[in-house]
Amino acid sequence: MSTLTELDLATTSITTLVSDCEELIRDTSMPSVRTWKERTGGIAIGFMPTYIPRELLHAQGVLPVGIMGAGDIEIIRGDAYYQSYICHIPRSTVELGLNGSLDCLDGMVFPAICDVIRNLSGMWKMMFADKLVHYLDLPQDFSAEIGGTFYRHDLELLSQKLVDAGARPLEAEALRASIRAYNENSRAVRALYDLRRREPWRVPTAELYVALRAGLVLPVESHTALLERFSALVQAQTDRVPVDQARVILTGSFCEQPPLGLIKTLERSGCYIVDDDFVQVSRWFRGDISETGDPLDALVGAFLNDAPACPTRYIDDGEKGRELVDRVGACGAEGVLFCAPSFCDPALLDQPMDTAAVTRAGIPWTAFKYSEDTGQFQVIREQAGTFADSIKLWSGT
Amino acid sequence: MSTTEDPRAVAKDASQERQKRMIADHFSRLARSEERGEKCVYTFVPGNLTELLLAFDVAPVLPEINALQSGMRGLSKDYIALAEKEGHSEDVCTYVKCDIGMLRSGNIGPTGERLPDPDLLLLSYTGCFTFLKWFELLKQEYDCPVTMLHVPYQADGRITDEMRKYVVDQLRDKIIPALEQMTGKAYDEDRLRELLARSARAEDDLVAVLESAKHKPSPIDAYFGGVYYIGPIFTAFRGTQEAVDYYRVLREEVEERIRLGKGPIIPSGELEQEKYRLVVEGPPNWTNFRQFWEMFTDEGAVVVASTYTKVGGVYDDGFRHDPERPLESLAEYCLGCYTNLNLPSRVEKLANYVRDYEADGFLINSVKSCNSFSAGQLMMLREVETRTGVPGGFIESDLVDPRYFSAANIKNRLESYFQMIEQKRARGVTR
Ligand code: SF4
Ligand code: SF4
Numbered sequence: 001m002s003t004l005t006e007l008d009l010a011t012t013s014i015t016t017l018v019s020d021c022e023e024l025i026r027d028t029s030m031p032s033v034r035t036w037k038e039r040t041g042g043i044a045i046g047f048m049p050t051y052i053p054r055e056l057l058h059a060q061g062v063l064p065v066g067i068m069g070a071g072d073i074e075i076i077r078g079d080a081y082y083q084s085y086i087c088h089i090p091r092s093t094v095e096l097g098l099n100g101s102l103d104c105l106d107g108m109v110f111p112a113i114c115d116v117i118r119n120l121s122g123m124w125k126m127m128f129a130d131k132l133v134h135y136l137d138l139p140q141d142f143s144a145e146i147g148g149t150f151y152r153h154d155l156e157l158l159s160q161k162l163v164d165a166g167a168r169p170l171e172a173e174a175l176r177a178s179i180r181a182y183n184e185n186s187r188a189v190r191a192l193y194d195l196r197r198r199e200p201w202r203v204p205t206a207e208l209y210v211a212l213r214a215g216l217v218l219p220v221e222s223h224t225a226l227l228e229r230f231s232a233l234v235q236a237q238t239d240r241v242p243v244d245q246a247r248v249i250l251t252g253s254f255c256e257q258p259p260l261g262l263i264k265t266l267e268r269s270g271c272y273i274v275d276d277d278f279v280q281v282s283r284w285f286r287g288d289i290s291e292t293g294d295p296l297d298a299l300v301g302a303f304l305n306d307a308p309a310c311p312t313r314y315i316d317d318g319e320k321g322r323e324l325v326d327r328v329g330a331c332g333a334e335g336v337l338f339c340a341p342s343f344c345d346p347a348l349l350d351q352p353m354d355t356a357a358v359t360r361a362g363i364p365w366t367a368f369k370y371s372e373d374t375g376q377f378q379v380i381r382e383q384a385g386t387f388a389d390s391i392k393l394w395s396g397t
Numbered sequence: 398m399s400t401t402e403d404p405r406a407v408a409k410d411a412s413q414e415r416q417k418r419m420i421a422d423h424f425s426r427l428a429r430s431e432e433r434g435e436k437c438v439y440t441f442v443p444g445n446l447t448e449l450l451l452a453f454d455v456a457p458v459l460p461e462i463n464a465l466q467s468g469m470r471g472l473s474k475d476y477i478a479l480a481e482k483e484g485h486s487e488d489v490c491t492y493v494k495c496d497i498g499m500l501r502s503g504n505i506g507p508t509g510e511r512l513p514d515p516d517l518l519l520l521s522y523t524g525c526f527t528f529l530k531w532f533e534l535l536k537q538e539y540d541c542p543v544t545m546l547h548v549p550y551q552a553d554g555r556i557t558d559e560m561r562k563y564v565v566d567q568l569r570d571k572i573i574p575a576l577e578q579m580t581g582k583a584y585d586e587d588r589l590r591e592l593l594a595r596s597a598r599a600e601d602d603l604v605a606v607l608e609s610a611k612h613k614p615s616p617i618d619a620y621f622g623g624v625y626y627i628g629p630i631f632t633a634f635r636g637t638q639e640a641v642d643y644y645r646v647l648r649e650e651v652e653e654r655i656r657l658g659k660g661p662i663i664p665s666g667e668l669e670q671e672k673y674r675l676v677v678e679g680p681p682n683w684t685n686f687r688q689f690w691e692m693f694t695d696e697g698a699v700v701v702a703s704t705y706t707k708v709g710g711v712y713d714d715g716f717r718h719d720p721e722r723p724l725e726s727l728a729e730y731c732l733g734c735y736t737n738l739n740l741p742s743r744v745e746k747l748a749n750y751v752r753d754y755e756a757d758g759f760l761i762n763s764v765k766s767c768n769s770f771s772a773g774q775l776m777m778l779r780e781v782e783t784r785t786g787v788p789g790g791f792i793e794s795d796l797v798d799p800r801y802f803s804a805a806n807i808k809n810r811l812e813s814y815f816q817m818i819e820q821k822r823a824r825g826v827t828r
Contacts, residue, residue, distance in 0.1 A: 081775050083793065085488070085765045090772065112550065115526045119773040121552055122740025126780060135552030135739075140522060140529070140545065141567055150549070150563040314522070314529050314545060320537065345768055348486035349493070349530035353537065355484055369488075 009229040014207075014237060017230060021210035022260070024217055028070050028101045032217050036063055043106040043166045045132065048093070048117050049255040050310060051284045052109050052136055053299045056155055058220060059178040060167040065105060066216030066281060068257050070096050072373040081123070087343040088371045089256035090120050097127060106165050107132025109158065113255065113312040114346050132165040134158050140314040142304045152300045175295035181220050183288040188227040189215075190283055193275070195231065197331045200272035201242045202234050205250075206264045212279040213257075246391035249333040250276040251324060251354070252340030252347040254310060258370045265377040266337065270388030275331040280310065311350035320350070321357025328363055334391045337384065338367035364391055410662060412647040416628055419643065421508055423633050427456055428510035436580055439515040439535065442709045444523025444548050444731035446572065448592035448636035448718065452585055453576045457633050458512060460531065464495040466507035468683030468797030476502065477798055490527045490766040491798040493534065500538060515541050517579050519572065523548040524708070524736030525769040544575035548731040554742045556732045564728035590720035592636030593727075597717040602644035603630055604712050609651045610701040611754050614671035616654035618661040620700035621690040624681065631709030635718075663694045672697030673818055676750045676759035678743075678777065679770050680705045684799040692808050696815050702750035704743065707735035736769045744780045751785040758818050760790040765801050788821055790814035 012020075024032060033044050044063040047054075054064040070092035077098045078091035096102050108128075110121035112135065121135040137154055139147035159170045189212065196203035211230045215223035234240070250266070254277040266273060285306045290298040309315060309323035328336060336358050340347035351367065358365050366387040368380050430437050437456045440446070450457050467473045476498025477491055483501075485494050499505070506512045520532040522545060529545075536543050546567050549560045573584045606626055610619045617623070626647060634640040654661075660668035664687050675693075677700045682689050693700065710716075711733050719726035731737075738746070751759055761778055763771045775791070782789040792810050795801035 081773075083763055083765075083771060083775065086768065086772055113526075115768040116772040118526070118550060118552075119740055119768070122743075123773050123776050125739070125741055126744070126776065135550060137549045137552065139563075140547040141563075141571070143570075146563065146566045146570060147547070149566075150559060153559040311530075312526075314520075314547075315533060316543070316545060320533055343488045345489055345527055346530070348489050349527060349534070351486065352484045353533060356537075 009225055012229060012233075014230075014233040017226070017233060018207050018210055021214040021226075025210060025213045025260075026071070028073060028096055030065065030101065030104055030217055033063060033065055034104045036219060037104060043162075044104060045107045045109060045162070045165075046102060046105040047109040048111060048113075048120070050111065050113055050280045050312060051138070051303075051307070052111050052281065053155065053303070054220070054281065055175060055178040055182045055289070055299060056159060056170065056296075057162065057167075058181065059175040060159065060162050060170055062162055062167045063219060066279070067093055067096070067102070067108075068213070068216065068255075068279070069093060069372045070101075071257075071259060072375065075373075085343055086116060087256055087341050088373060089341070090116050092372065093120065094123070094127075097124070105131070107134070107161075109134045109136050111136040112138045114344075116345075117255075132161050134161055138303070142316065144301070144304060148300050148304055151303060152296060155296060155299065170296075172295055175299075176291060179289050179295055179298060180291055181224070183291065185215065185220050185224045185227070186283050186285065186288070188224050188231070192227060192231055193283065195235070197274050199242070200245070200247065200274050202237065202240050204267055205273040205276065206260060206267060207234070209263055209278050210260065212282050215282055216279065244392060245270050245272045246335060246388035247272045247274045247331070247333045248335045248337050248388070248391075249274060249324075249328055249331060250337045250339050252338050252344070252351070253278055254280050254312075254347070255344065256341035256372050258339060258341075259372060259374055262370055262374060262377055262380065265381045266384050269381045269385035270392070271337070271384055273337075274333050275327055277308075277310070280308070284308065311346035319357065320353040324354050325357050325361045325363065328358070328361070334364070334395055335387060336363060336365040337387070338365060340367075340369055342369045342371050364394070410650075412643060412650050413625065415643055415646060416625060419629055419634060419639055420632075423456070424506050424508040425510060427458060427506065427513055428508070430456060430513045436516040437513050438517045438519045438579075439532075440519040441521050441523070441525075441528050442631050443525065443734040443736055444521035444546065445631070445635075445709065446519070446521060446546070446568075446727060446731075447633060448589055448596055449568075449572070449576070449727065450519075451592055451636050452589040453580045453582055455516075455576065455580060458515065459632055460496045460535075461492055462632055463499060463506060463512070464492040464797055465683045467495050467499055469686055470507065471684070472499070473684060473797035474799050490531075491796055492766060493527060493531050495797045496531070497534065515539055517541055517575060518543040519575075520545040521548070521731065522546060523731050524550075524734050525767075527769070542575060542579070544571055546572055546731070548737060551732060551738050551742065554739055556729060560732060561725060561728045564731055565724045568724050568727060586723060589723045593718040593723055594720040595638060595641050596636045597719065599630055599635065599640040599644040600710075600712045600717050602641075602648040603627070605648050606644070606651050607702070607706065607713060609655060610699075612655050613674075613755070614658070614660045614668075615674065615699050615701050616651050616659060616661060618663065618668075618690075618700050619706060620677045620703035621681065621686070621693070622661055622663075623700070623703055623706040627706050627709060661699060664690055665694070668694055668697070668699060670697050671699050673758065673815060674699055674701045674754065674756045676701065676747060676754060676756045677703040677705070677762060678747055678759065678774065679762040680708075680764055680767065680796055681762060682764070682794040682802050683797050685802045685804060688804060689794075689802075689807070692811050696811070698815065701754040701756055704735050704746065709734065711735055711738075740773050740777060744777050744784070747777065747781045748784040751781065751787055756787060757822070758788045758790060758814070759785070760792065760814065763791060763793045765793065765795045766798070767796065788814070788817045790817075
């Protein structure tokens with residue numbers, strides 16, 4: 001494959017771009033990260049889903065690298081760490097750690113999203129004692145004085161740990177510049193989501209998804225350029241025309257990722273996915289993070305006030321499932337696919353509340369589970385196909 | 398009870414009788430609370446703020462306790478089925494589903510009386526992510542306010558000033574005002590101090606009871622028996638005189654058993670011979686509790702230390718509620734609960750237990766429900782084995798879902814495990 005970091009995007013076709021992105025995801029040894037390290041001499045820090053403030057790492061010259069499991073790689077040692085009733089992503093992550101794929105990382109950040117990831121942070125400390133390990137205890141109190149103060153301190157602690165691991169100290173101006181770089185990236189992502197919402201036939205989700213995943217291993221500036229090129233290329237495809245597919249929103253896949261084959265299967269079975277929660281770190285905030293004032297406060301403020309109603313975030317007031325219903329309306333979806341990893345507490349505990357809200361709103365839905373290494377999609381294909389057909393039938397009447 | 402009663406004059410298991418009474422009284426008080434105009438708060442065991450609630454004359458209702466009681470009374474299977482029929486996933490914590498099913502079936506508590514609806518849902522988010530979702534679910538069922546206390550995780554194995562401050566700030570600015578609003582009473586710190594002082598006295602005695610297992614033979618079973626011992630202090634009684642009295646009587650009973658060289662009380666009477674001393678990690682199974690316990694006692698196995706008896710508070714490291722620092726010590730209590738400790742700390746704790754209690758082995762009961770406990774336990778198993786040199790065993794079950802308690806399987810595993818200890822013994826490896 002071409003090295004996307006050094007790729008001359010101007011000459012790339014959509015097919016090459018997408019297949020390069022796919023290759024970036026497939027190659028768990030992360031050559032792009034290794035290349036970046038050699039070129040810059042900087043350090044790279046991995047992070048688990050769903051959200052960490054990548055701006056902070058970037059400002060200290062660190063490459064943030066998103067780890068979203070390892071798809072269907074053969075698990076040799078990871079299974080010995082987990083009982084059968086625990087989801088798949090921690091075992092594949094452990095596998096990557098033990099098979100040397102993550103050697104290029106100088107540490108890992110584990111955000112507070114569930115007890116599996118939380119406990120994995122402690123396992124990591126025991127397995128990789130010489131590397132930076134930080135559990136990012138995202139606040140569930142969303143007031144500036146209480147949750148904000150606590151979170152700001154947590155970020156300062158992370159920043160200090162990065163310095164100890166070899167990063168440069170945090171400076172306000174650098175952080176402001178990083179916020180700008182990531183705002184630009186999020187805008188590019190949001191623009192693509194808007195485009196897909198308007199013209200889903202132009203932006204197949206399987207393509208958009210790999211383009212987003214590429215951003216987990218590329219420097220943000222390269223990724224923004226990639227997204228812009230991707231956008232130009234998909235808009236230039238004249239052979240992509242609308243067909244009669246059901247518009248659906250897919251929810252529940254914010255951590256362990258479905259196999260790419262599953263996403264393709266859903267699209268082939270008659271669904272246009274017009275909104276989803278894949279790779280949420282790339283559009284965690286509804287709008288831009290403030291580029292003025294104290295930049296650390298800006299990161300904190302955005303987290304407290306502008307984050308989505310992800311299942312990992314406590315809904316203190318307001319109605320559970322409301323945001324999902326609103327999103328269905330906003331993206332003009334005709335149905336909801338609840339698509340969660342098996343044994344995923346946050347997704348599956350949320351599901352009854354969300355399905356109730358969606359049902360109350362008269363929106364059709366269907367639910368299924370997957371594992372990142374699922375290889376058989378026949379049952380899901382039929383289920384999604386029937387669902388899409390029933391929507392089309394229903395909307396036709 | 399009368400506090401002047403001479404505890405030495407009461408029968409051997411007077412503490413058990415006393416505890417049964419306390420808990421029955423608590424549930425009947427709850428059943429009558431609505432008619433008596435008393436307020437109640439639903440909250441969780443880890444990080445419970447019982448003293449604070451009692452300072453407002455508010456009674457706590459603990460959904461986990463209701464779930465485990467339903468498990469012990471053979472009701473959980475149907476409750477879980479009901480919740481699953483409503484769309485709750487088979488993959489998630491069975492306590493939650495048991496609670497939802499119980500609610501749908503009339504919210505009848507362990508004494509056969511209906512539990513009151515909450516006046517407030519106090520979400521003490523300590524050590525378990527599922528708690529968040531549990532109360533989001535309950536919030537849809539009740540027309541009452543919810544207030545949340547987020548307790549940060551001890552990810553680096555220590556409590557920092559910022560963590561303590563975060564919890565104290567929430568107590569002061571969120572939890573206390575919510576309680577004031579609900580009860581119409583002002584926060585009375587002196588009253589809280591009195592309650593905390595009593596907590597500390599009971600905690601001293603609880604620790605003495607738990608540490609009595611260092612004696613050989615151990616006068617207690619610190620897991621199966623232990624769940625009874627922790628009952629009052631983990632639930633509605635921390636800070637009360639009843640708890641102080643209960644733990645004093647219990648301690649005296651246990652000291653008497655040591656003096657007489659007796660082993661622990663077990664379902665069939667008393668354990669005659671202590672053959673194996675074990676440390677256990679993980680919660681027990683409640684649906685087949687007695688059968689499970691007997692798989693140990695039949696082999697002469699006594700649990701000398703367990704981590705489950707630390708979920709509602711770790712006291713054997715020296716922590717005590719402190720009347721001089723009321724909110725700070727409540728914060729430290731919440732931060733210190735067992736499932737809020739990181740994995741290296743949990744491994745260290747287990748290894749220390751093996752050493753300090755001179756255990757022959759340690760065993761993990763891994764429950765399907767609970768990622769907070771279970772995720773990482775296989776690694777803990779290997780780490781503790783490496784550090785202590787004693788054999789580790791691993792069994793799997795669930796809390797209140799009887800579908801995941803396979804008696805034959807567990808019994809087989811335990812038998813092979815005890816054989817492994819024997820073999821090591823024969824080679825002179827263990828104590
Ligand atoms: S898939 Fe779900 S349960 Fe598993 S680690 Fe991710 S959020 Fe946690
Ligand atoms: S997941 Fe574990 S700690 Fe949490 S509610 Fe269930 S049993 Fe309790």
